[in-house]
Amino acid sequence: MTTPDQLEVIEDGTDAADETLYCTVHPTVATHLRCNRCGRPMCTRCAVKTPVGYRCRECVRSQQDKFFDAQALDYLIAGAVSLVISFFAALVVARLGWFLFAFFLSPAAGGLIGRVVWRLTGKRRGRYTAIVVGANVILGALPFFMLNPLAIGIYLFMATGAAVAQFRLHL
Ligand SMILES: [Zn+2]
Ligand SMILES: [Zn+2]
Structure with missing residues (x-):
């Protein structure tokens, strides 16, 4: 106070x-x-x-x-990129079988998603980019949850965290 x-x-x-x-x-x-x-x-x-x-x-x-200069299209791109990359990354993580791989692959996948979104949206800043990216990283991975709950659980936590971290803005 x-x-x-x-x-x-x-x-x-x-x-x-x-x-x-x-x-x-x-x-x-x-x-x-x-x-x-x-x-x-x-x-x-x-x-x-x-x-x-x-x-x-x-x-x-x-x-x-x-400060926030993102356009509506940026959110669409951010969402689509996050969803597609996350879908394939989670597929790999779930298929590898050994859940410990998730500890290495998840932050890498999240980091990649963040960088691709950042580039494709022209490095504009969006008030809701972190939320859109986070939600779509989760959505993309959910179909594989039952396939390998442990690995995807780790993935959801680490990949989402790594992707969103790049859009957390400090004002
Ligand atoms: Zn007042
Ligand atoms: Zn004033």
Whole structure:
């Protein structure tokens, strides 16, 4: 939890800190904080800590929209690539028989899926790429689950983790 005294008071004038403001979203909550981008008053619940200071949720959201530049087609490509590669990788893992192979093949398959998606989507960043990739890696492997539950169980865990890790974004 962020307490009011941990927040920096934005200094945009000589008497700004003495002025009592009311949060734009919560009109009953008094605050001394303003968003350092749009300047609207905001309470500590609404303030989001960013590398460049405290901002309101709306400004953070619009910054993210600019950051995430993936197009609808990217998700289709990401899903299809993940599904197809995962299908064949899981087939191999399930067929090999010895479940320990899954420990070596799964992270490699996941890594490959991540790299191929990354290239084919023009290295654009998508808010939902990690979810789409993860879901399709799992979907592609499910048909083989009954064939070799142990190996595919390991595969589901490790391949999905390796594929998704490349799209986890830190803001
Ligand atoms: Zn703002
Ligand atoms: Zn508020």
